[in-house]
Amino acid sequence: MLFDLSGQVALVTGGANGIGKGIAKVLSQAGAKVVIGDVDEVNGQATAAEIGGAFQALDVTDQAQVQSVIDGIVKAHGALDILCSNTGIFPQARLADMTEADWDRMQGVNVKGMFFVVQAATRVMAQRGYGRVVITSSITGPVTGFPGWSHYGASKAAQLGFMRSVALECARQGITVNAVQPGNILTDGLKAQGEKYLDQQRAIIPTHTLGTPEDIGYAVCYLASREASFVTGQTIIIDGGQILPESPEALL
Numbered sequence: 001m002l003f004d005l006s007g008q009v010a011l012v013t014g015g016a017n018g019i020g021k022g023i024a025k026v027l028s029q030a031g032a033k034v035v036i037g038d039v040d041e042v043n044g045q046a047t048a049a050e051i052g053g054a055f056q057a058l059d060v061t062d063q064a065q066v067q068s069v070i071d072g073i074v075k076a077h078g079a080l081d082i083l084c085s086n087t088g089i090f091p092q093a094r095l096a097d098m099t100e101a102d103w104d105r106m107q108g109v110n111v112k113g114m115f116f117v118v119q120a121a122t123r124v125m126a127q128r129g130y131g132r133v134v135i136t137s138s139i140t141g142p143v144t145g146f147p148g149w150s151h152y153g154a155s156k157a158a159q160l161g162f163m164r165s166v167a168l169e170c171a172r173q174g175i176t177v178n179a180v181q182p183g184n185i186l187t188d189g190l191k192a193q194g195e196k197y198l199d200q201q202r203a204i205i206p207t208h209t210l211g212t213p214e215d216i217g218y219a220v221c222y223l224a225s226r227e228a229s230f231v232t233g234q235t236i237i238i239d240g241g242q243i244l245p246e247s248p249e250a251l252l
């Protein structure tokens with residue numbers, strides 16, 4: 001079977017809800033033992049029970065906790081094969097009103113948190129000479145812009161810059177480092193933007209649909225597989241064609 005993850009151990013940060021939950025589900029269906037690391041204990045426990053995985057309370061902005069969760073996974077399961085660094089927040093703020101605290105919180109969770117988990121995970125992966133890291137970035141920032149999300153877009157573009165250099169540093173250690181760039185995926189986080197936002201987005205996506213968390217999970221599953229060993233420092237855009245149209249006819 002292609003993309004068989006049997007016997008492999010995966011950590012999905014932000015896996016309690018939304019896209020992370022979709023990733024956790026698909027990796028679990030492919031045979032991986034999935035550990036969900038999230039600040040949301042209630043939904044984290046529920047998702048872990050649903051997919052037959054485990055839950056670890058984890059705030060990715062706490063470096064000591066990141067280290068102890070990853071050490072704990074290696075101790076309990078013998079290895080960490082796959083890291084999905086998926087945690088992300090996206091509160092909106094226009095530049096004119098943005099505070100230093102808004103900026104720091106966004107970069108703290110989305111960029112510094114990613115740095116903490118990827119550093120701790122790749123250190124243990126390097127010891128075994130095998131690993132798969134998949135970062136959840138976005139189209140927003142690296143490809144597109146959205147009013148209110150300049151700090152978010154900056155964080156998502158930063159993730160890709162980080163990913164490319166880390167991919168090079170890990171290239172001879174059997175570790176690949178890639179990213180997925182979701183478009184509009186129907187999660188609670190996206191629903192929180194309101195019905196008007198969701199309708200506007202459907203209208204500008206050629207499929208006229210929003211994606212599902214599992215749509216992202218399937219792409220992550222490929223990048224997390226042994227078969228993707230020669231793919232590193234790359235991204236897959238999963239957006240229903242949202243970034244393609246050059247004319248309104250494409251959206252009729």
Ligand SMILES: NC(=O)c1ccc[n+]([C@@H]2O[C@H](COP(=O)([O-])OP(=O)(O)OC[C@H]3O[C@@H](n4cnc5c(N)ncnc54)[C@H](O)[C@@H]3O)[C@@H](O)[C@H]2O)c1
Pocket residue numbers: 013014015016017018019020037038039040058059060061086087088089090109113136137138139140181182183184185186187188189190
């Ligand atoms: N939903 C979309 O359309 C979309 C599009 C592009 C990219 N993304 C990216 O996908 C990722 C997941 O987004 P989502 O829509 O599923 O959001 P979500 O809000 O539904 O889920 C995010 C998860 O991260 C957890 N989390 C938040 N702060 C944390 C922290 N400090 N430590 C650990 N866990 C924490 C939350 O508890 C939650 O379970 C994010 O990185 C986001 O930027 C989402």
